[in-house]
Amino acid sequence: MYVIFYKTNNVFLAEEILNKNRITCEIVPTPVLDKAYCGVCLNISKADKSGIFNSLKNIEFKVVEE
Amino acid sequence: MPLIYFDNAATSRIKPEPVYTALNFYLREIGTSPGRGSYKLSVQASRMLYQSRKTVADFFGISDSSCVYFSKSSTESINLFFYGFLSEGDHVILSCYEHNAVLRPIHNLSVNRGIKYSVLKDEDLYSQDLSRLDKYISPNTKVVAITLASNLTGQLVYRKELGVYFKSKGISVFVDASQGAGKHLINMSKDSVDYLAFTGHKDLMGIPGSGGLCCLSELKVPPLIQGGTGVFGDLYMNPEVYPEAYEAGTLNMPAIWALKAGIGYIRENEEEIRAKEKQLTKLLVEGLTALPNTIVYNAAKPRVPTICFNVRRKKSNEVVQILDRNDICVRGGIHCAILAHQALNTVQSGAVRASLDYNNTPEEINKFLSCIKEIG
Numbered sequence: 391m392y393v394i395f396y397k398t399n400n401v402f403l404a405e406e407i408l409n410k411n412r413i414t415c416e417i418v419p420t421p422v423l424d425k426a427y428c429g430v431c432l433n434i435s436k437a438d439k440s441g442i443f444n445s446l447k448n449i450e451f452k453v454v455e456e
Numbered sequence: 457m458p459l460i461y462f463d464n465a466a467t468s469r470i471k472p473e474p475v476y477t478a479l480n481f482y483l484r485e486i487g488t489s490p491g492r493g494s495y496k497l498s499v500q501a502s503r504m505l506y507q508s509r510k511t512v513a514d515f516f517g518i519s520d521s522s523c524v525y526f527s528k529s530s531t532e533s534i535n536l537f538f539y540g541f542l543s544e545g546d547h548v549i550l551s552c553y554e555h556n557a558v559l560r561p562i563h564n565l566s567v568n569r570g571i572k573y574s575v576l577k578d579e580d581l582y583s584q585d586l587s588r589l590d591k592y593i594s595p596n597t598k599v600v601a602i603t604l605a606s607n608l609t610g611q612l613v614y615r616k617e618l619g620v621y622f623k624s625k626g627i628s629v630f631v632d633a634s635q636g637a638g639k640h641l642i643n644m645s646k647d648s649v650d651y652l653a654f655t656g657h658k659d660l661m662g663i664p665g666s667g668g669l670c671c672l673s674e675l676k677v678p679p680l681i682q683g684g685t686g687v688f689g690d691l692y693m694n695p696e697v698y699p700e701a702y703e704a705g706t707l708n709m710p711a712i713w714a715l716k717a718g719i720g721y722i723r724e725n726e727e728e729i730r731a732k733e734k735q736l737t738k739l740l741v742e743g744l745t746a747l748p749n750t751i752v753y754n755a756a757k758p759r760v761p762t763i764c765f766n767v768r769r770k771k772s773n774e775v776v777q778i779l780d781r782n783d784i785c786v787r788g789g790i791h792c793a794i795l796a797h798q799a800l801n802t803v804q805s806g807a808v809r810a811s812l813d814y815n816n817t818p819e820e821i822n823k824f825l826s827c828i829k830e831i832g
Contacts, residue, residue: 398686403522429494
C-alpha cells in the first residue's frame with residue numbers, strides 16, 4: 391500500500407512520525423498515477439492502514455492500494 | 457601576528473569544525489540532490505533537506521518546517537518576498553537602517569509597479585512613544601520591513617514592541633535577519649515576526665550559497681523563478697505546492713547541510729559565543745570611543761559585534777588601506793546601506809566598519825586600536 395503526499399517535506403515528516411509510532415515504512419518511488427505527485431512516497435503494510443490515519447492526522451495524503 | 461579578520465559582517469571567515477565536516481561529508485558521501493530521484497541516495501538527500509528545514513524552523517521559532525524556503529542568499533529571498541507579496545497600490549514602511557537588499561527591490565517596485573514606500577526615521581524607530589509610528593501608516597500599508605541589526609553600525613534595530621504595534625494596525629512584519637540571525641535574538645512566534653529572511657554565510661556560520669525565507673504560515677505568492685521543482689512534473693508552471701514552488705532549480709544542498717551544522721554549533725555553544733563576543737565588543741567600542749581621533753557612530757546602542765567609525769580628517773578608504781597594510785581586514789565605503797549612511801550623514805565620507813566574531817581575540821583588538829591611534 392502506498393501513502394502519497396503532495397509535498398516532499400511531508401514524506402519525511404510522515405516517516406518520522408511513523409517511526410516514532412513503530413509503524414514500519416519504506417520510502418519508495420511514487421507509482422505512476424493519473425496525476426503527478428511528489429517523486430517519493432511511503433510503502434506501508436495494509437495491516438497498518440488504520441494506524442496511518444491516526445498518526446498522520448495533520449498531513450494531507452492519499453492512499454493507493456495495489 | 458597573522459591576519460586579523462574584522463569583516464565578519466560580510467562573511468564569517470572561520471567556520472566551526474562541524475561545518476567543514478558536514479560539507480565534506482555531504483560532498484563525498486551523498487553528492488546527490490534532494491527531490492531529484494527516488495533511489496536510496498537521493499532519498500537520503502531529501503531526508504537531509506527535511507532535517508535542515510526543521511533545524512532552521514526550530515531556530516527561528518516556527519512550528520511548520522515546510523514554511524522554510526531555501527534560496528542561495530537572503531537577497532534572493534527578500535526579492536522573492538517583496539516581488540510576490542506586493543501589488544500595485546500597496547504601501548511599505550522600511551527602517552532607515554535597511555540594507556540595499558531590501559531598499560532596492562522595494563524602490564524598483566515603486567518605479568515599475570506603483571508601490572509606494574516611506575522610510576522610518578531613527579528618532580521614531582527608537583522612540584518609546586509608539587504613536588510616533590502612526591504618521592508612516594496609510595490605509596494601504598501592507599508590510600513593514602525592519603532589519604534585525606544594522607549591517608553598517610551593528611546596532612539592533614528590530615524589537616518586539618515595533619512588531620506588535622504594526623501588527624495591531626493590520627500590517628505584516630518582515631525582518632531581514634542577515635545580520636544577527638546567528639545571535640539567536642529572534643523567535644518569530646514570540647517576537648511578532650511574520651516573515652524573516654536569513655543568509656547562511658554570516659553569523660549562522662554556514663558557507664556562501666545558502667539562505668532562505670521563513671514564514672509563520674504558508675506563503676502563497678508567485679514564485680521568483682520558474683523551473684524544475686521535482687514534483688508535479690506534468691504541469692507547465694511551478695505547482696502551487698510549497699516549499700517546492702519557491703525552490704525551482706537544484707538547491708545548494710552541500711551549503712544547506714553545512715548551514716544545519718553551523719546552527720547546531722551555535723546552539724550547543726551559545727553561552728560561550730555570546731560571552732566572548734560581548735567581551736570583545738566592549739573592548740572594541742570602549743577603545744575606539746576613547747581615541748581622540750575617531751568618530752564612532754551610535755556606539756551606545758545595543759548591538760551585534762559590529763561597529764562603524766571614521767578617523768577625523770581621513771577618508772574611509774584611506775583608513776581601510778592603512779589597516780590592510782597592517783594585515784587588518786575591515787570594510788570601508790557605503791556598505792550597501794545608503795539609507796543608513798543618509799541617517800548618519802556619512803554619505804560623502806563613507807565610514808569604516810569593523811565586525812568581530814568569537815574567533816577574534818583581545819590581542820587583535822589592541823593591535824587594531826594601536827593602528828587607528830597612529831593614523832591620527
